[in-house]
Amino acid sequence: MKPFTLNVIAIIKSIPEGNVMTYGQIAELAGSPRGARQVVRILHSLSAIHQLPWYRVVNAKGEIAFNNEEARFMQTFHLDNEGVAVSDNGRIDLEQYRYTPVDRIDPLP
């Protein structure tokens, strides 16, 4: 198991309620700026084992990241239950709900 994987797990577990993160963010914070797909794979494989809040992870567009209707419904349900507004289209306002660790944000102009 690589540190990257462990970092991904730790990061996902650190996402607070009412916030979401994108795969790209997680990958970058985990040490692999282009490792979004690995995040996908890790999350997909290990969410149950590590009890990860996979529903707090969305793609770069702020949308639910899959096609499965059941999982999609669960994700929207969980997020809405935590206070994250999900559009009818399954979209989330990243500007508002994206969880951005302090070491990552850059100042506005």
Place this chain on the structure above:
DNA sequence: AATTTGACGAAGC
């Protein structure tokens, strides 16, 4: 050990 696979991302059209 080698190849394929992907809950993705960005750039191009």
Place this chain on the structure above:
DNA sequence: GGCTTCGCCAAAT
């Protein structure tokens, strides 16, 4: 706004 192409790299086969 949607579709295609390319890159990415750990895990699954």
